[in-house]
Amino acid sequence: MNAQDARRALLADPRRLPAELEQAVRDDAGLAKLRQQLLGLDDKLAAAFGDVTPLPGLAERIILRARYRRRSVWLGAVAASVLLAGALSLTVFRPEAESPLAVAMLDHVIVEKGELADNGNISAAATKVSLAQIGVAYKDIGYQVRHIGECEVAGRIGRHVVMNTPLGVVTFLIMPQVKGELSSRRVMNKGLFQAVFVPQKRSAFGVIADAHMNTKQMESMMGQMFAPMKDEI
Amino acid sequence: MIPWLRPSSAHFDQVVRAYSSELFQYASWLCRDRHRAEDVLQEAFARAWKNWGQVEDESGRRSWLYTIVRNEFLRDTGRAKARMEEPEDDEPVDIADDIDFTCGVEIRDLLVQLPEKFLEPLLLQNLMGMSCEEIAAVMGLSGGATMTRLTRARMALHQLMHGATEPNATPAKPALRLVQTGGAK
Numbered sequence: 001m002n003a004q005d006a007r008r009a010l011l012a013d014p015r016r017l018p019a020e021l022e023q024a025v026r027d028d029a030g031l032a033k034l035r036q037q038l039l040g041l042d043d044k045l046a047a048a049f050g051d052v053t054p055l056p057g058l059a060e061r062i063i064l065r066a067r068y069r070r071r072s073v074w075l076g077a078v079a080a081s082v083l084l085a086g087a088l089s090l091t092v093f094r095p096e097a098e099s100p101l102a103v104a105m106l107d108h109v110i111v112e113k114g115e116l117a118d119n120g121n122i123s124a125a126a127t128k129v130s131l132a133q134i135g136v137a138y139k140d141i142g143y144q145v146r147h148i149g150e151c152e153v154a155g156r157i158g159r160h161v162v163m164n165t166p167l168g169v170v171t172f173l174i175m176p177q178v179k180g181e182l183s184s185r186r187v188m189n190k191g192l193f194q195a196v197f198v199p200q201k202r203s204a205f206g207v208i209a210d211a212h213m214n215t216k217q218m219e220s221m222m223g224q225m226f227a228p229m230k231d232e233i
Numbered sequence: 234m235i236p237w238l239r240p241s242s243a244h245f246d247q248v249v250r251a252y253s254s255e256l257f258q259y260a261s262w263l264c265r266d267r268h269r270a271e272d273v274l275q276e277a278f279a280r281a282w283k284n285w286g287q288v289e290d291e292s293g294r295r296s297w298l299y300t301i302v303r304n305e306f307l308r309d310t311g312r313a314k315a316r317m318e319e320p321e322d323d324e325p326v327d328i329a330d331d332i333d334f335t336c337g338v339e340i341r342d343l344l345v346q347l348p349e350k351f352l353e354p355l356l357l358q359n360l361m362g363m364s365c366e367e368i369a370a371v372m373g374l375s376g377g378a379t380m381t382r383l384t385r386a387r388m389a390l391h392q393l394m395h396g397a398t399e400p401n402a403t404p405a406k407p408a409l410r411l412v413q414t415g416g417a418k
Contacts, residue, residue: 004328007332011328011383012383016365030330037333037334040335041334046359047340049344054258054271055271059246059249062253066275066279
């Protein structure tokens with residue numbers, strides 16, 4: 001191997017050296033110096049390339065999308081007929097279609113009463129950090145956060161935040177969603193609860209409170225405190 | 234597919250969790266856009282699921298996924314055919330014996346100027362730790378062409394470091410900036 005070939009081979013891959021190239025680098029100080037420079041460059045390349053992180057919940061979103069595909073392949077015909085029947089009944093009986101995700105979110109709050117327990121005053125900083133992990137920015141407007149935690153709804157992990165507000169105890173649920181699962185704003189009632197769900201680009205925001213509360217105020221409160229993080233490249 | 238031969242959903246989920254972050258990095262640098270990268274990745278995994286059983290040897294799963302992400306990116310940009318027709322660049326490169334790779338500038342600024350055909354093998358080698366053979370398999374090149382591509386890529390970087398324009402390079406895309414997000418602000 002001549003020096004020109006050795007330089008070419010080093011530029012192609014300075015880490016994995018065949019025996020002949022390794023010998024050439026040992027015997028030639030110029031090649032050894034070039035290799036050291038290239039290794040230094042590669043460390044910088046690896047750091048720059050690795051300086052890109054996905055938004056939290058990427059794996060869950062991928063799995064969800066694949067699951068939707070799986071169902072659509074196997075149950076396409078059945079789903080089409082069910083959807084048609086559903087669309088007809090909804091046209092007759094309801095102003096807007098129910099979102100299964102929104103239903104699951106509301107059910108979660110109704111069932112998981114333990115999360116309404118008052119765990120004290122959780123700091124705004126801790127709340128910010130927890131929500132940032134799922135790509136949501138939190139603005140503290142002075143309400144006491146009495147509970148925040150991860151929760152699983154419809155096969156995905158989101159955040160469950162409970163606050164003491166001037167309107168009373170209010171729960172906020174923020175869940176990742178596949179595009180279209182919650183396509184538009186929904187207002188729902190169940191038992192003694194009512195809820196407003198608002199779609200964001202890759203998540204669904206929900207505010208759930210006692211049935212006597214004003215839904216517009218609930219939604220406004222949610223909008224003041226929570227927003228998707230800007231994540232443009 | 235016969236239902237009892239269907240691959241395990243749990244295995245698919247496990248692979249997604251293991252590789253989605255690094256594949257996202259790969260897709261982000263290819264697309265130079267975070268949202269598009271995620272779309273490409275989601276579509277790629279949906280396609281991967283449909284053909285999950287094609288991989289008989291699990292050690293080849295990772296490279297197979299990279300190939301699918303790459304193909305999805307090319308499909309998304311409408312360049313699949315053009316890329317297949319691109320000739321291999323296996324002409325030897327002359328390298329001066331006093332060439333200096335000491336880099337005093339921000340490497341990230343150079344990478345956004347680097348043509349895609351050079352950026353990609355460097356990305357696969359330095360971030361993913363792939364060998365020339367693995368890169369060749371993902372990019373559909375011969376081993377020799379891959380080594381030449383990597384040599385040319387480092388030469389192109391060298392020329393960018395020293396303010397020159399790579400003579401044979403296609404014009405670089407506008408210098409899009411990758412912005413780090415996802416953490417607390």
